[in-house]
Amino acid sequence: MAILPGLSKSAGLLGGQGLKKSDDMVRTYTLKNVRLETGFEYEGEEVVHTKTDLFSVNIGDGKIREILPNNPGNNNAIDAKGLLMLPAFKDMHIHLDKTFYGGSWQATRRRTGGVKGMIALEQEILPEMLKDSTNRAKKLIELLQSKGSSFARSHVNIEPTSKLQSLKNLEIALAQKKDGFKAELVAFPQHGVFYTDTVPYLKDAAQMDIDFIGGLDPYTIDGAIEKTIDFTVQLALDHNKGIDIHLHESGQSGLDTVTYLIKKVNENPVLRKKTFISHCFVLGKLEKTKQEEIAEQLGAAGVAIVSTIPFGSLIMPIPILYKHNVTVLTGNDSIIDHWNTWGSGSVLQKANLMAQLYGYATEFLLSRSLKLATANLLPLDDKGVQQWPKAGDAADFVLIDANCSAEAVSRVSPVQSLISQGNIVY
Ligand SMILES: [Zn+2]
Numbered sequence: 066m067a068i069l070p071g072l073s074k075s076a077g078l079l080g081g082q083g084l085k086k087s088d089d090m091v092r093t094y095t096l097k098n099v100r101l102e103t104g105f106e107y108e109g110e111e112v113v114h115t116k117t118d119l120f121s122v123n124i125g126d127g128k129i130r131e132i133l134p135n136n137p138g139n140n141n142a143i144d145a146k147g148l149l150m151l152p153a154f155k156d157m158h159i160h161l162d163k164t165f166y167g168g169s170w171q172a173t174r175r176r177t178g179g180v181k182g183m184i185a186l187e188q189e190i191l192p193e194m195l196k197d198s199t200n201r202a203k204k205l206i207e208l209l210q211s212k213g214s215s216f217a218r219s220h221v222n223i224e225p226t227s228k229l230q231s232l233k234n235l236e237i238a239l240a241q242k243k244d245g246f247k248a249e250l251v252a253f254p255q256h257g258v259f260y261t262d263t264v265p266y267l268k269d270a271a272q273m274d275i276d277f278i279g280g281l282d283p284y285t286i287d288g289a290i291e292k293t294i295d296f297t298v299q300l301a302l303d304h305n306k307g308i309d310i311h312l313h314e315s316g317q318s319g320l321d322t323v324t325y326l327i328k329k330v331n332e333n334p335v336l337r338k339k340t341f342i343s344h345c346f347v348l349g350k351l352e353k354t355k356q357e358e359i360a361e362q363l364g365a366a367g368v369a370i371v372s373t374i375p376f377g378s379l380i381m382p383i384p385i386l387y388k389h390n391v392t393v394l395t396g397n398d399s400i401i402d403h404w405n406t407w408g409s410g411s412v413l414q415k416a417n418l419m420a421q422l423y424g425y426a427t428e429f430l431l432s433r434s435l436k437l438a439t440a441n442l443l444p445l446d447d448k449g450v451q452q453w454p455k456a457g458d459a460a461d462f463v464l465i466d467a468n469c470s471a472e473a474v475s476r477v478s479p480v481q482s483l484i485s486q487g488n489i490v491y
Pocket of ligand 1: 158159160220311343398
């Protein structure tokens with residue numbers, strides 16, 4: 066899939082499916098027949114429908130410059146054919162550096178030894194995987210783009226086996242994809258901070274172009290909660306980074322890790338809104354009153370949860386997190402690798418899964434569920450007032466075959482085009 070730095074102003078559209086790519090590039094163009102949400106329709110108190118209308122949208126220099134009344138007769142405009150424009154999607158937890166995607170099918174193997182067993186497996190297979198990881202990352206980025214994501218937060222292995230090579234390989238892939246895709250990176254000590262001697266590599270990574278210091282089950286892997294969290298927090302503070310740790314531990318050690326991290330963020334307010342716990346399965350194992358209590362503390366401290374929306378034996382208390390204003394993000398995590406093979410690449414599908422799991426079935430609740438796919442950007446606010454897009458917003462959006470956000474979530478509607486920083490990706 067080629068990334069174009071602009072699109073043709075004369076080309077119009079292909080037969081109904083997405084915007085047409087062309088070598089005739091321009092930096093400024095107008096889309097006509099773009100469907101935008103304009104408000105809610107009520108029956109009494111209930112939202113029964115989402116109102117939309119067609120507009121012309123002028124794009125320039127990577128931004129939405131103007132939103133104008135529709136002008137279907139404008140032959141210089143590109144015809145969006147009534148497709149719905151939504152904010153581009155964001156995959157907020159994935160491992161772009163470490164994937165089998167783009168290679169042959171490989172189901173996960175029976176595991177022994179828990180996460181430590183997986184670390185031993187990685188020490189074996191990573192040297193071979195690193196040989197092709199730039200190429201694999203590019204393929205994975207293309208999959209995400211095809212599902213409407215133009216942004217990802219990628220964890221990237223930092224450990225004594227890969228050293229900084231996984232990060233360097235991924236940075237090459239991201240540089241080559243930069244016109245259609247952006248990422249923020251988490252320096253991820255997949256083999257523990259102290260369990261393997263990862264400290265020097267994390268310190269080196271912290272001086273590179275990364276955004277977050279990562280972590281992994283401090284108690285299970287390193288055998289200490291406070292020592293590992295203290296190191297992580299200090300490294301983030303010293304280098305002005307955020308924190309995003311993997312926490313799978315679902316017992317007391319998981320809870321202790323959450324409360325200790327909240328305490329450290331409260332002591333260091335600069336980390337508010339910059340601290341994330343990925344998975345945080347322990348929340349799903351707590352009694353409801355305890356869930357409420359911890360959710361309230363997370364919300365007050367500005368600590369967010371990144372969940373892949375698990376289902377089956379573990380259901381996360383996402384509605385309780387929302388109730389206490391905890392920021393909730395999602396991602397595919399694995400697409401196909403030695404951890405699992407379930408990722409579709411679509412975060413819209415995650416929003417659909419959330420809506421199904423928690424019974425968000427009404428027009429209003431379905432429309433709100435879209436925020437899981439967009440990292441909390443919605444066309445309409447809760448009162449139905451249009452808040453996106455506005456002139457000056459980044460031109461990062463999808464054109465999707467749906468009438469409104471609620472339908473897009475409920476049907477997992479097909480993404481027909483992705484525009485990233487004004488560039489048509491496909
Ligand atoms: Zn992960």
